[in-house]
Amino acid sequence: MTDAWLDIGALDDIPRRGARVVKTRHGCVALFRTAEDRVFAIDDRCPHKGGPLSEGIVHGNAVTCPLHNWVFSLETGMAQGADSGAVATYPAEVQQGRILLDCARLIAGRAA
Numbered sequence: 001m002t003d004a005w006l007d008i009g010a011l012d013d014i015p016r017r018g019a020r021v022v023k024t025r026h027g028c029v030a031l032f033r034t035a036e037d038r039v040f041a042i043d044d045r046c047p048h049k050g051g052p053l054s055e056g057i058v059h060g061n062a063v064t065c066p067l068h069n070w071v072f073s074l075e076t077g078m079a080q081g082a083d084s085g086a087v088a089t090y091p092a093e094v095q096q097g098r099i100l101l102d103c104a105r106l107i108a109g110r111a112a
Protein backbone atom coordinates (compact mmCIF):
# COMPACT_ATOMS: atom_id res chain seq x y z
CA MET A 1 0.00 0.00 0.00
CA THR A 2 1.39 3.43 -0.96
CA ASP A 3 1.21 6.69 0.95
CA ALA A 4 -1.58 7.79 -1.38
CA TRP A 5 -4.18 5.75 0.52
CA LEU A 6 -6.30 8.02 2.67
CA ASP A 7 -8.59 7.04 5.53
CA ILE A 8 -11.92 8.53 4.51
CA GLY A 9 -14.01 7.41 7.48
CA ALA A 10 -15.91 4.50 8.92
CA LEU A 11 -17.83 2.14 6.69
CA ASP A 12 -20.81 2.59 8.98
CA ASP A 13 -20.84 6.31 8.18
CA ILE A 14 -22.34 5.40 4.81
CA PRO A 15 -25.70 3.62 4.80
CA ARG A 16 -26.04 0.50 2.67
CA ARG A 17 -26.88 1.51 -0.92
CA GLY A 18 -25.88 5.03 0.01
CA ALA A 19 -23.07 7.39 -0.90
CA ARG A 20 -20.84 10.07 0.51
CA VAL A 21 -18.99 12.81 -1.34
CA VAL A 22 -15.31 13.38 -0.70
CA LYS A 23 -14.10 16.79 -1.81
CA THR A 24 -10.52 16.81 -2.99
CA ARG A 25 -8.33 19.43 -4.59
CA HIS A 26 -8.85 17.53 -7.79
CA GLY A 27 -12.64 17.36 -7.71
CA CYS A 28 -15.44 15.54 -5.94
CA VAL A 29 -15.32 11.78 -5.57
CA ALA A 30 -18.44 9.78 -4.75
CA LEU A 31 -17.97 6.83 -2.41
CA PHE A 32 -20.68 4.19 -2.62
CA ARG A 33 -21.52 1.37 -0.24
CA THR A 34 -23.45 -1.48 -1.79
CA ALA A 35 -26.00 -3.71 -0.11
CA GLU A 36 -23.21 -6.32 0.17
CA ASP A 37 -20.90 -3.83 1.96
CA ARG A 38 -18.60 -3.38 -1.01
CA VAL A 39 -17.19 0.13 -1.46
CA PHE A 40 -16.52 1.88 -4.75
CA ALA A 41 -15.19 5.33 -5.61
CA ILE A 42 -16.00 7.18 -8.82
CA ASP A 43 -16.15 10.78 -9.98
CA ASP A 44 -19.26 12.51 -8.66
CA ARG A 45 -20.02 13.91 -12.09
CA CYS A 46 -22.04 12.13 -14.71
CA PRO A 47 -20.31 12.25 -18.11
CA HIS A 48 -23.67 12.88 -19.77
CA LYS A 49 -24.63 16.29 -18.38
CA GLY A 50 -22.88 16.50 -15.06
CA GLY A 51 -25.49 14.96 -12.78
CA PRO A 52 -24.43 14.23 -9.18
CA LEU A 53 -23.96 10.46 -9.22
CA SER A 54 -23.74 10.41 -5.41
CA GLU A 55 -27.45 11.25 -5.39
CA GLY A 56 -28.27 8.34 -7.66
CA ILE A 57 -29.79 4.98 -6.81
CA VAL A 58 -27.39 2.15 -6.01
CA HIS A 59 -28.45 -1.28 -7.26
CA GLY A 60 -26.11 -4.22 -7.28
CA ASN A 61 -22.69 -2.87 -8.27
CA ALA A 62 -24.17 -0.04 -10.32
CA VAL A 63 -25.63 3.43 -9.86
CA THR A 64 -28.37 5.19 -11.79
CA CYS A 65 -27.80 8.89 -12.43
CA PRO A 66 -30.56 10.98 -10.83
CA LEU A 67 -30.94 13.29 -13.83
CA HIS A 68 -31.56 11.10 -16.88
CA ASN A 69 -31.28 7.58 -15.52
CA TRP A 70 -28.09 6.48 -17.23
CA VAL A 71 -26.66 3.48 -15.39
CA PHE A 72 -22.95 3.16 -14.60
CA SER A 73 -20.99 0.19 -13.37
CA LEU A 74 -19.33 1.06 -10.07
CA GLU A 75 -16.64 -1.49 -10.89
CA THR A 76 -15.59 -0.21 -14.32
CA GLY A 77 -17.23 3.22 -14.57
CA MET A 78 -18.71 2.22 -17.93
CA ALA A 79 -22.20 3.26 -18.96
CA GLN A 80 -24.52 0.28 -19.24
CA GLY A 81 -27.08 -0.64 -21.86
CA ALA A 82 -27.47 1.54 -24.94
CA ASP A 83 -25.71 4.54 -23.42
CA SER A 84 -22.01 5.16 -23.97
CA GLY A 85 -19.44 6.92 -21.87
CA ALA A 86 -17.54 6.32 -18.69
CA VAL A 87 -16.79 7.91 -15.38
CA ALA A 88 -13.39 7.70 -13.71
CA THR A 89 -13.02 5.09 -11.00
CA TYR A 90 -10.59 5.01 -8.08
CA PRO A 91 -9.38 2.13 -5.93
CA ALA A 92 -11.16 1.94 -2.58
CA GLU A 93 -11.31 -0.76 0.05
CA VAL A 94 -12.41 -1.45 3.59
CA GLN A 95 -9.93 -2.44 6.28
CA GLN A 96 -10.99 -2.98 9.87
CA GLY A 97 -14.18 -1.03 9.29
CA ARG A 98 -12.43 1.98 7.78
CA ILE A 99 -12.76 3.12 4.17
CA LEU A 100 -9.47 3.70 2.39
CA LEU A 101 -9.25 5.61 -0.89
CA ASP A 102 -6.23 5.45 -3.17
CA CYS A 103 -5.65 9.04 -4.24
CA ALA A 104 -2.67 8.28 -6.48
CA ARG A 105 -4.81 8.38 -9.62
CA LEU A 106 -6.50 11.59 -8.48
CA ILE A 107 -3.17 13.24 -7.92
CA ALA A 108 -1.86 11.97 -11.23
CA GLY A 109 -4.53 13.83 -13.12
CA ARG A 110 -7.69 11.76 -12.87
CA ALA A 111 -6.89 9.58 -15.86
CA ALA A 112 -8.93 6.41 -15.53
Ligand code: FES
Pocket residue numbers: 046047048049050051065066067068069070
Ligand atom coordinates in the same frame (compact mmCIF):
# COMPACT_ATOMS: atom_id res chain seq x y z
S1 FES B 1 -26.62 13.85 -16.38
FE1 FES B 1 -26.49 11.77 -15.81
S2 FES B 1 -27.76 10.74 -17.19
FE2 FES B 1 -27.86 12.83 -17.80
